[in-house]
Amino acid sequence: MNQLILASHGDFARGARDTISMVLGESAMPVHVVSLLRDDTESIRDRVSALLQSFSPDDTVYICTDMLGSSVNNEMLELMQTDGRVKVISGMNIPLILTLATAQQPLLDAELAQLITDARLGICDCSATLSQQKAATTVKLETTQKQKGVQANKGPANISLVRLDYRLLHGQVVFSWMNTVGAERIIVVDNAAAQDEVRVSALKLAKPAGVRLNIFTVERAISKMDKLNTLGENVMMIFGNVRELRTFCESYRIDVINFGAAANHEGATPVGGRDTSVFLDAAEKADAQALLDMGISIYEQQTPTQAKTSILAF
Known part of the structure; x- marks a missing residue:
């Protein structure tokens, strides 16, 4: 031991x-x-x-x-x-x-x-790293354009975890869930984050080495699912809020969703187990109930070492 x-x-x-x-x-x-x-x-x-x-x-x-x-x-x-x-x-x-x-x-x-x-490597000058990322992104876009159309079909993706977490990509995801599910690609789906260059840059800094990261709006994520199924990767998807998670699931079938964290706010009440970090107001509960009504299983679990709490109604 x-x-x-x-x-x-x-x-x-x-x-x-x-x-x-x-x-x-x-x-x-x-x-x-x-x-x-x-x-x-x-x-x-x-x-x-x-x-x-x-x-x-x-x-x-x-x-x-x-x-x-x-x-x-x-x-x-x-x-x-x-x-x-x-x-x-x-x-x-x-x-x-x-x-x-x-x-x-x-x-x-x-x-x-x-x-x-x-x-x-966790000790870095973030401003310098962000500048390097921008330069690397430009080169990557040019290379992708040249190679477009030559990607071989590698089989369907395995979506190993779909998680609701308002913090998106952070320590619990990087050090706990990613290792537990063996994710090769992380897809963050959040309309506000995907359209905010500052947040996109911060999320890229949080990305673990050797793991691919996409940050999409809901609409773009839906449009990318067919392509995702040609890559044959183990994928973890993270959604920032219940409404966008519901919108996505109305277009793409998901069987199980992990409710990890939703910020406490006025009108919200705790959902899940005793030590839950999920707080939903009436509108969010209605969206979550709609997910259950689609036949999707939902459980609350903040970290892999904590017990799961199945949620049967909101």
Whole structure:
């Protein structure tokens, strides 16, 4: 089994754990927090040592620290020298922790090295990256125009998840759902976002490496479904609101929809399980009921680790 310890000065580690709990729900691996505070009477090394004694001899223990060269990291390195189960990783960030928290098996050395490389990519100058994206988009359009018409038919797409989520593409989607369903392409369907260059740029920055992303209006998404079925990809679709989801489903058959998140607002009430993030007003409930009336199954589930709540009526 894997064990994950976040060790830092102050409350940085505790805040990181709170963040991944919001993204993942209950993660597959317990996440332990040890903080170095000014008024501590027990050393952080002793507290981590006590944690290590509570683990199984067969566990692999990842200790993520806040900074290379810090007193916290130095003490963890001393522990690593005396316990062969321990691997210390300095300079933790959220992408690194999220991946470790969902790892089912101990990582090979090469896998851990790649994980650290990927985590570093999460630190970027967004303004420079957006400029590079615009230049790359221009080249891609020119290349596509030259190659148009030579795409081979690869078979129907597998739409592995259709999700309602007003936040569109964000941490829960990138780190939880995408890995769970094995998506090769993400299609965001939202009229407002698709026509807003700033939002389109931000969504492209959030796209995971190696995954294709489209941001469509409802009308354009409907028009693209025939082409999508020639690509043979595993596809995840994300809709920003119930009304547009209903409009799409009136033209293209969907069997199951995941209600993940709908923002709370005046006149809205919670829908789903106890810890739901779905809030719908009367008009939105009418649209959702129309989906049920089409024979579509709807369930509320924010993250893959949370229990599903089937919704039978609105």
